[in-house]
Amino acid sequence: MNLSDLPKLGNKRIKALSESGIDTILDLMNFLPRRYLDKTTVLPIRQVSGNGEQVTVVGRIKKIQQSGYGRKKRLEIIIQDDTASLKGVWFKGGYYIKKQFSEGEVVAFFGKAKQYGRYLSMAHPEVDKLDDKSDISDLKKIVPIYPSNNAFSKHRITNKLIHSWQKQILQKEKPPEFLPPYILSEYDLPKRHLAYRMMHFPQSKSEYKKAFIRFKFEELFLFELSVAKTKHEVIEQHQGPVFNNLGNYTKQFFNKNLPFELTEGQKSALSDIKKDVRSGKQMNRLVQGDVGSGKTIVAIGAILMALDNDFQAAFMAPTEILAEQHFRTLSSFLDPLDINIRLLVGNQKPTLRTDILTDIEGGNCDIAVGTHAIIQEEVNFYRLGLAVIDEQHRFGVKQRAEILTKGSHPHVLVMSATPIPRSLAMTLYSDLDISVIKGLPGGRKPVKTAVRPQKKQADIYRFVEEELAAGGQAYVVYPLVEESEKMDLKDATAGFEKLKKRFSDFEVGLLHGQMKSEEKDAIMQKFIENKIQLLVSTTVIEVGVDVPNASIMIVEHAERFGLSQLHQLRGRIGRGKRQSYCILIHGQKVSKEGQFRLRKMAQTNDGFEIAEADLKLRGPGDFLGTKQSGMPEFRVADIVEDQWILEQTKSAAWEIMDKDPHFEEPPHQELKKVFLPYFKERSKFYGMG
Structure with a gap:
């Protein structure tokens, strides 16, 4: 079935739909209601309290009148049933509405009822014309309200018209199910074709809520499955350099040069890193902690593990001032160890830049500190074993992937002084293992x-x-x-x-x-x-x-x-x-x-609590501050409000990846058809596409 097969859908309306991203029948089915009007409460007018509740009332039109002058001119339609009267009031569009109705007709008003003086009133109610024999049960329904825009208004693509199209589509189309039966059962999700009916023609509030959960689940599930597959293919399958040797650099720095005691959080993070770099698999770890929690010392520990095993390290920061700060900090801490650290930023003199690039490529440079200049094509490392990326949220996932091209699957350590809310960590950073440094170094007082x-x-x-x-x-x-x-x-x-x-x-x-x-x-x-x-x-x-x-x-x-x-x-x-x-x-x-x-x-002072509040205020896009982050635009799901669904989808995705990573089993055949094109698009963010 094509859009052009639908009645009252000519070229102009097809173009208007296309401007809103609706080009196919499936796009139209996925055109989500922005809210629902609940008309299931039909009351006699006398029983309406007038406290602003949404109700449906039915009555015969007693009077149609216009009152007021100039800008305050308004249309009033008074209806009456066997119990009392109610006034519908229109402050705009009265001329057109007046032409549609006559005194004596039976109509249904739906809206918020409020008491003004001696009259119950509804401002701009929804009106349905009825005949005297009309079954009142027809009014008792929940009506989806679809988004509109100027193009829709211009070509009279009304809510009623969209609803009629959805009805015809659902009578002829049955979208294939791609979620495996055991997932539908385990998470109590309706089948796809039924979920569309429940969304566009709900019989109750619980029905459309259940439909939306279904569509949120499938959206988050595809994303989590793509992250799980990325981790499986890029990380689990890639051999990383092995840092087995705990040599002089590490021993001297932590035993002799470090002027303070490590916190328990720092020790725990270093232990995680040590385990990763000895596993034979590529490390992809996020170390996050509040401002001042001591992440730089953890990064230095990881760098020294690389140097002890004859590898180079790269340290990438989002701005020059931050790169310069890290360069000074590393130089200060590591000065007694005779380690060659070079700073590579954008506006350096050609002779200095050439000297730095030669050092990096020749192996003379042990640690290269810099901005995104480090991942430019002309930069070639002699033997890169570890890449440290600071303030990850200011880079894109794609940029994180680009550092991997500078060596043979170097270990990646991502640091963030911006505490990352759990919902973001489960989506944007699902391909990373996470270490959290809790607490502040000894002697520090809360601000x-x-x-x-x-x-x-x-x-x-x-x-x-x-x-x-x-x-x-x-x-x-x-x-x-x-x-x-x-x-x-x-x-x-x-x-x-x-x-x-x-x-x-x-x-x-x-x-x-x-x-x-x-x-x-x-x-x-x-x-x-x-x-x-x-x-x-x-x-x-x-x-x-x-x-x-x-x-x-x-x-x-x-x-x-x-x-x-x-x-x-x-x-x-x-x-x-x-x-x-x-x-x-x-x-x-x-x-x-x-x-x-x-x-x-x-x-x-808790950065994680502040980050959660900030995410709720601004949303993921503004919180991350970058379109390059790799965070997809979710159509239905909200990662802040839907964390419980997010946790379910992550669990379901890893269950499949552990048992059937190539989607060869019968329950996963339909999923494979939908997922592989999705994954191909998503994988571009991870340098795989």
Whole structure:
């Protein structure tokens, strides 16, 4: 059956449907209702309470009248049954509606009933014309309401017309089932053809809910199955380099050079990595922990395992400032070990770049630190055994795959200082094993967070002055670099000039993203050395800056920042032994969402709790901040709300992958037909397509 076989569907309407992604009969079947109108409650008018409940009432039209003037002109249709009267009111489109009805006709109104004065009223009710003999049971139904747009309105593709098309399709078409019978049974899912009927023509609320669960399940199941197969084919089947030798680098660093004791979380993560790199299979592990939990030391431990076994390591960061920070950190920690570390970023002089590339290819370079420049075609490693990727959410899954081309299946260690909610970890990072570093290194105190209005700024600055006088350092972060006429925000440049005068007894510095790399480095170095006590900055210091003596973080117009961003900024302090304070200053007008974010920051320091709240507010796409992430656009499922379904589909997917990875058994034949094209498309994100 084709779309053109449906009645009242000419070329213009076919084109309008196509603009909404509906090109086939199956596309139309998958055109989901955005909501449902429940008409199952039909009441005598006198029994309607008028408290805003949705009901259906039936009556004869007593009067059709227009009242009011100009913009306040409205159409009123009064209906009456044996018990009382009710008024339908239209504030728009009254002229057209008036032409459709006559006094004396029997009609059904459906909508929210409210009491206004002596009349019960419904604003813009749905109206069905009836004849005197009409069976009232016909009204007792649940009606799907489909999305509409300008093209639909222009070509009169109404809800009623779409519903009639769905009815004809379901009478002639029976979509094949591809979920195995044992999965349908185990998870209590309706068969596919029945689920379509339950979605478009539900007999009850529970029916359409069950249909949606079915379609959410199959959508998430195909995704989880693709991830499971990717892991099975790319990871389980690939031999990774074996790091059996625990040599001098590792022993000397952890036994002699490391100036502090490892936390239990760090020890656990290193134990996981050690097991992986000795297994003979390629490691793909995500190490996540809150800001300041000590992930860099774990990465150094993994790098030293590679070096002890005569392999090179690559360390990739999303920005130059973060790459430079990691380069300085690694150089500082590993200086006594005589390890050659090179920094590869975009804007280096040709002679320096050539020297670095020669070192990497010749094996002279032990550790290459850099941005995405590391995965460019011209970069060739002598013997790459480990790739460390920091702040994974800022890269794409495809970029993660590209690092694998730089060696013979090197181990991959992914790090994230942005705590990843469980639902995202189960989808986007399902191909990775996960280690979580809990807790903070010894001696660190939790940061105290306060939310203050702009009018309290003078008191806040007095507190900052006391802290600076006691030897501390402070950040003041602004959302913009230069003044914007469109938004009433303070900018970093103007703030810097003001704060220089206010804190004239101290050295005040300015840092923002438009500065040259050398300028930023010089400013940060001065701040690290306490030659600058107050650093005015934009969010360029969000990640990668580690100044243990900094004890105050002030965020101006904090209501304008996202939750994860605020948490990252707060993570810049509390890294030393001083008690640290984060002060979130907000303007006069704060949205409800802004108030929620500020409250959440004051309530908890737990990055995972904050990440879950942020994901619910923003959704996966905005949370990840990149279209290249590999996260698919789910049509029905919501990974935040549907985590329980996600867990079921992951379990079902791995059950198949463990028993029948090539889909050879009879129950999996129909699944194979649907899954393989889907997997071919998905595999492009993993460098397999």
